[in-house]
Amino acid sequence: xxxxxxxxxxxxxxxxxxxxxxxxxxxxxxxxxxxxxxxxxxxxxxxxxxxxxxxxxxxxxxxxxxxxxxxxxxxxxxxxxxxxxxxxxxxxxxxxxxxxxxxxxxxxxxxxxxxxxxxxxxxxxxxxxxxxxxxxxxxxxxxxxxxxxxxxxxxxxxxxxxxxxxxxxxxxxxxxxxxxxxxxxxxxxxxxxxxxxxxxxxxxxxxxxxxxxxxxxxxxxxxxxxxxxxxxxxxxxxxxxxxxxxxxxxxxxxxxxxxxxxxxxxxxxxxxxxxxxxxxxxxxxxxxxxxxxxxxxxxxxxxxxxxxxxxxxxxxxxxxxxxxxxxxxxxxxxxxxxxxxxxxxxxxxxxxxxxxxxxxxxxxxxxxxxxxxxxxxxxxxxxxxxxxxxxxxxxxxxxxxxxxxxxxxxxxxxxxxxxxxxxxxxxxxxxxxxxxxxxxxxxxxxxxxxxxxxxxxxxxxxxxxxxxxxxxxxxxxxxxxxxxxxxxxxxxxxxxxxxxxxxxxxxxxxxxxxxxxxxxxxxxxxxxxxxxxxxxxxxxxxxxxxxxxxxxxxxxxxxxxxxxxxxxxxxxxxxxxxxxxxxxxxxxxxxxxxxxxxxxxxxxxxxxxxxxxxxxxxxxxxxxxxxxxxxxxxxxxxxxxxxxxxxxxxxxxxxx
Amino acid sequence: xxxxxxxxxxxxxxxxxxxxxxxxxxxxxxxxxxxxxxxxxxxxxxxxxxxxxxxxxxxxxxxxxxxxxxxxxxxxxxxxxxxxxxxxxxxxxxxxxxxxxxxxxxxxxxxxxxxxxxxxxxxxxxxxxxx
Numbered sequence: 001x002x003x004x005x006x007x008x009x010x011x012x013x014x015x016x017x018x019x020x021x022x023x024x025x026x027x028x029x030x031x032x033x034x035x036x037x038x039x040x041x042x043x044x045x046x047x048x049x050x051x052x053x054x055x056x057x058x059x060x061x062x063x064x065x066x067x068x069x070x071x072x073x074x075x076x077x078x079x080x081x082x083x084x085x086x087x088x089x090x091x092x093x094x095x096x097x098x099x100x101x102x103x104x105x106x107x108x109x110x111x112x113x114x115x116x117x118x119x120x121x122x123x124x125x126x127x128x129x130x131x132x133x134x135x136x137x138x139x140x141x142x143x144x145x146x147x148x149x150x151x152x153x154x155x156x157x158x159x160x161x162x163x164x165x166x167x168x169x170x171x172x173x174x175x176x177x178x179x180x181x182x183x184x185x186x187x188x189x190x191x192x193x194x195x196x197x198x199x200x201x202x203x204x205x206x207x208x209x210x211x212x213x214x215x216x217x218x219x220x221x222x223x224x225x226x227x228x229x230x231x232x233x234x235x236x237x238x239x240x241x242x243x244x245x246x247x248x249x250x251x252x253x254x255x256x257x258x259x260x261x262x263x264x265x266x267x268x269x270x271x272x273x274x275x276x277x278x279x280x281x282x283x284x285x286x287x288x289x290x291x292x293x294x295x296x297x298x299x300x301x302x303x304x305x306x307x308x309x310x311x312x313x314x315x316x317x318x319x320x321x322x323x324x325x326x327x328x329x330x331x332x333x334x335x336x337x338x339x340x341x342x343x344x345x346x347x348x349x350x351x352x353x354x355x356x357x358x359x360x361x362x363x364x365x366x367x368x369x370x371x372x373x374x375x376x377x378x379x380x381x382x383x384x385x386x387x388x389x390x391x392x393x394x395x396x397x398x399x400x401x402x403x404x405x406x407x408x409x410x411x412x413x414x415x416x417x418x419x420x421x422x423x424x425x426x427x428x429x430x431x432x433x434x435x436x437x438x439x440x441x442x443x444x445x446x447x448x449x450x451x452x453x454x455x456x457x458x459x460x461x462x463x464x465x466x467x468x469x470x471x472x473x474x475x476x477x478x479x480x481x482x483x484x485x486x487x488x489x490x491x492x493x494x495x496x497x498x499x500x501x502x503x504x505x506x507x508x509x510x511x512x513x514x515x516x517x518x519x520x521x522x523x524x525x526x527x528x529x530x531x532x533x534x535x536x537x538x539x540x541x542x543x544x545x546x547x548x549x550x551x552x553x554x555x556x557x558x559x560x561x562x563x564x565x566x567x568x569x570x571x572x573x574x575x576x577x578x579x580x581x582x583x584x585x586x587x588x589x590x591x592x593x594x595x596x597x598x599x600x601x602x603x604x605x606x607x608x609x610x611x612x613x614x615x616x617x618x619x620x621x622x623x624x625x626x627x628x629x630x631x632x633x634x635x636x637x638x639x640x641x642x643x644x645x646x647x648x649x650x651x652x653x654x655x656x
Numbered sequence: 657x658x659x660x661x662x663x664x665x666x667x668x669x670x671x672x673x674x675x676x677x678x679x680x681x682x683x684x685x686x687x688x689x690x691x692x693x694x695x696x697x698x699x700x701x702x703x704x705x706x707x708x709x710x711x712x713x714x715x716x717x718x719x720x721x722x723x724x725x726x727x728x729x730x731x732x733x734x735x736x737x738x739x740x741x742x743x744x745x746x747x748x749x750x751x752x753x754x755x756x757x758x759x760x761x762x763x764x765x766x767x768x769x770x771x772x773x774x775x776x777x778x779x780x781x782x783x784x785x786x787x
Contacts, residue, residue, distance in 0.1 A: 284684035291686050291777065295694040296731060298786050299738055302701055306741035372741060379734035388783070395779040398684055402774065 024638025036643030527602030696762025
């Protein structure tokens with residue numbers, strides 16, 4: 001059983017001078033509630049425990065150096081000494097752990113010291129660390145001391161098929177708990193032994209040639225598999241590195257949260273400015289191209305007017321020339337001998353005056369008008385007219401873009417003034433890096449996706465299939481009686497036996513975890529807010545990657561989110577924890593902020609009984625004083641502390 | 657019109673020429689004198705005021721500037737035909753001179769009405785006035 005008793009801080013991050021917390025050890029009131037606003041020092045308590053026990057703060061970027069851990073006020077007073085003391089009980093023995101660091105000046109090296117006293121016996125440095133790790137080590141500490149972020153990581157593990165490096169770390173820690181890691185190491189060693197035996201077999205002249213061919217092929221495939229496994233290992237390492245780098249970039253935003261909104265707007269604006277600046281030359285080119293024929297479009301109206309006028313003139317001229325047709329008819333009547341003279345006199349009176357020159361002039365005019373009409377109609381203005389509307393449209397767009405660009409620039413200048421140029425550079429660099437890293441990560445993920453035919457993981461999957469097939473056929477083949485044949489056979493048998501043993505063990509322990517998780521899940525499920533349909537009869541099933549699948553009463557698999565991913569994640573965490581040491585404290589740092597009210601109630605009602613102690617670091621937004629939630633917890637609270645921010649560099653711990 | 661031979665070269669007044677230099681600096685506008693001149697001509701065809709525009713003597717140092725070959729102006733024959741038909745009362749012999757004047761007058765008009773602060777031709781305004 002593990003029980004935390006007391007922690008003392010000296011010049012530790014926000015705590016100037018000496019501050020201490022005494023944890024509640026009353027089994028009926030095992031809750032220690034520590035209330036503080038954000039940025040006051042809640043997480044510094046968690047970091048203090050981790051640093052004291054494991055020389056780690058779980059955040060090397062922010063608290064990796066001595067000066068980052070030394071209280072700022074102490075630093076300003078040239079006091080370069082900081083320490084954390086932790087007192088706890090483990091299996092009825094009293095442990096007093098002390099880690100301190102000190103220096104003579106800001107620039108000098110710090111010296112650190114770890115001491116441990118167990119029931120009066122002193123240990124120091126490595127020996128002390130070994131004894132502490134017997135309680136729990138840094139990897140498994142996440143199952144005792146965890147923050148809201150860890151819950152999120154577990155949710156990601158449950159919801160995503162594409163595992164992050166952190167998910168892999170979690171799986172590794174799960175495997176450590178289940179002692180599968182050491183078995184896997186043994187299995188790897190046996191694979192190597194078998195490979196050597198195979199090489200010896202194929203080199204041995206005594207062995208059957210046909211069997212040697214199979215073994216040769218097997219060796220070849222194993223060689224290929226080794227290469228691909230090396231490749232995958234490199235990809236995994238790169239992936240972990242990239243994820244770390246992306247996380248660092250994210251922290252840049254987080255660390256500057258007060259200016260984050262402004263910088264986000266500024267960076268969006270920079271992108272918009274860049275896009276607009278790129279778009280404007282395209283638009284200019286478009287407008288320029290369309291404008292080359294614009295005069296033809298503008299001539300369209302002139303052309304129509306001219307054509308109308310010319311056609312009117314032509315019509316008049318053609319009408320005039322018809323007069324000469326009438327003269328021709330009358331003249332033919334006058335020449336007709338059958339028409340009487342009296343009639344001819346009347347015809348003469350009707351005869352219009354005309355001369356040949358007039359007719360010729362009219363014919364010339366008609367010819368000329370028709371020529372002009374033809375030429376003018378041939379001027380192609382129609383396609384230019386169609387383009388002109390597009391020209392106007394693009395022209396408007398261009399002017400708008402230019403005007404917008406001016407506005408964007410003015411706004412960006414204003415934002416730059418608010419943010420400060422130095423900060424902008426930092427953010428800009430983080431954004432650029434994040435894009436770069438994300439692209440690289442995407443490429444690596446493709447390699448690690450066993451559904452991608454071009455990827456290494458896919459090749460490995462297929463190689464393993466082929467290797468298994470050959471090995472299965474060898475199992476049924478008499479490979480001979482030579483020493484190398486026997487050696488190969490025995491090593492193969494050992495390897496297979498170990499694999500089967502591991503598989504059986506994994507299955508059994510997984511079943512245990514699944515059972516435990518279902519117990520917790522059943523208890524917590526009543527706090528779920530059910531949507532759309534009643535999903536009664538839900539239960540959990542553990543999968544290959546230690547994620548949990550949610551199964552409904554019909555045996556159908558649901559998305560983890562359908563079963564309340566937060567509940568599923570917590571069920572898994574507590575189930576794994578119970579595999580380690582169920583009688584241990586639970587420290588949760590700001591776990592409620594991202595949970596709905598109903599589920600917060602579930603945590604406060606149920607979780608205290610899952611551990612020997614429940615140490616809850618929370619802010620008012622999570623549990624409002626005297627609220628219904630607070631009332632749920634109140635009967636179980638043994639100690640309450642408030643963290644009071646005195647100034648930017650100093651926080652005091654006050655017992656309520 | 658076809659009987660009236662085109663002059664070899666066409667010209668712009670000094671003022672129109674300096675405006676043209678400004679116009680072609682904006683990459684969205686037409687980029688050569690040969691492209692802008694027909695536009696100026698077309699814009700000036702709205703009325704016959706350009707015919708009375710004092711063009712100056714080409715031989716004088718401050719007179720119209722030689723800008724290019726008449727034959728190289730795009731669609732110039734069509735413009736001539738339309739000009740002649742639009743202004744039937746104008747002296748046929750003056751068609752090409754009138755079009756040269758129109759080019760300068762049109763460019764001055766662009767400066768006066770259809771050029772934005774960034775010296776971009778405002779095609780929307782032109783469309784509003786000419787459609």
